[in-house]
Amino acid sequence: MSETATAVRPAEKPRGAASRPPVSREKARARRDARSAWVLLAPSLIILGVMVAYPAVLMVIQSFTDYTVRNKVQGTMPNFVGFENYLDLFTQSDFPEVLIRSLALMVVMTVFIMVLGVLIAVLMTRLGRAWRIVVSVGLLLAWAMPPLTATVVWGWIFDTQYGLVNWALNTITGTQDWTNHSWLLNPFSFFFVLTIIVVWQGVPFVAFTTYAGLGQVPAEVLEASSLDGANGWKRFWNIVFPYLRSVLTVVLVLQIIWNLRIFTQVYALQSRGGIASETNVLGTYLFRQGPGEVAFTAAIGVVMVALLLILSWGYVRTTLKEEEL
Structure with a gap:
């Protein structure tokens, strides 16, 4: 009897085996x-x-030196100058004026693009199939056109001698006051034309993205709110907007970044008659710096990157919080 019990008894584990659990398959x-x-x-x-x-990293390092093309040609090391380039940038150049001008343009363009894009998206939900296709094709044509091509086309529309706008204004007023009128020579009218071009090409992206987001709004909720007596504005602000908040936030951040670093449209209009010193934005100002002033140009680039990070930090922080949840 004792032999059978001894045979059935399981083998004893070593003392240290229990303290070392095996690695699980999941890990x-x-x-x-x-x-x-x-x-x-x-x-x-x-x-x-x-x-x-x-x-x-190289741009940041060069912004703290006096690096020029001469150093590259001669193979010499630049000198460390600390924050001298940044001090000269804000005290001994017209960069502050260009920065304020760029920020103001960015705000105006972004507001127009977002408002018009959302309105067109809402309008597309109320149109019939045929008209919705027509509007979509028109938006796609504006969106697909390269910025340089769009600028050339709009430049001819506002041309001094052969422009359609000057001819139409002369026809409407019955005078010749608009003959040979230059829209690009005056900075205010220059930025007016620039805003039209950028907004015209920026609205389609916002409209298509918002229109796709509107498809996520339950129709039953909108119908119930309409039966409760809510008008169109209340339905949009209290019901539709919460569904579109994340989409519109992404679109807003992208528009801020894109509108702050515009270059092609500004440079092309400047080439058609605009005064560069009075119409420069950050992109063209950076491009028009002396090719030998590498360190000074690098400081401008660092400021631009820091500014874009600051403007988009709110969205990045919200995205990180959502991922943690």
């Missing part, structure tokens, strides 16, 4: 998935490091 699979993810991300990270990280 091993998680480590394996993490390694696979890093392997798949490696090419993209390498490209980002070469194309973005390295130039950005």
Whole structure:
């Protein structure tokens, strides 16, 4: 009897075995998935490091030196000057004026683009199928046109001698007061034409994105609010807008970034008659700096990057909080 009990009794584990639990399959699979993810991300990270990280770090380093083309040609090392380039940028140049001008233009363009884009998106939900297709094609044509081509076309519309706008104004007023009127020579009218071009090409993106977001709003909720007596504005602000808040936030941040770094339209209009010193924005101001002033130009680039990060930080922080949840 004792021999049988002894045979059935399970083998005793060593004392140290209980204190070392085996690695679970889930943890091993998680480590394996993490390694696979890093392997798949490696090419993209390498490209980002070469194309973005390295130039950005180099730009920051050069902004604290007196690096010029002469140093590159002679193979000499630049001198460290600290914040001298940044002080000269804000005290001994017209950069503050260009910065204020760019921010003001960005605000005006962004407001017009967002408001018109949302209104057109809401209008498309009320149109029939045929008219909705017509509006969509028109928006696509404006969106697909390259910025330089659009600027050339609008430049001819506002041309001094052959412009359609001057001819139409002469016809409406019955005078010749608008003959040979230059829209690009005066800074105010220059930015008026620039705003039309940028808004004309920026509205389609906002309209299409908002129209797609409107499809996520439950029709039953809108119908119930309409039966309760809510007007169109209340339905949009209290029901539709909460569904579109995340979409409109992304679109708003993108429009701020795009409108703050416009270059092609401004440069093309300046080439058609605008005065560069009075119509420069951040992009053209950076481009028109002396090619030898590498360090000073790098300081401008650092300020632009810092400004864009500050303007988009609210959206980035909200996105990170949502991912943590």
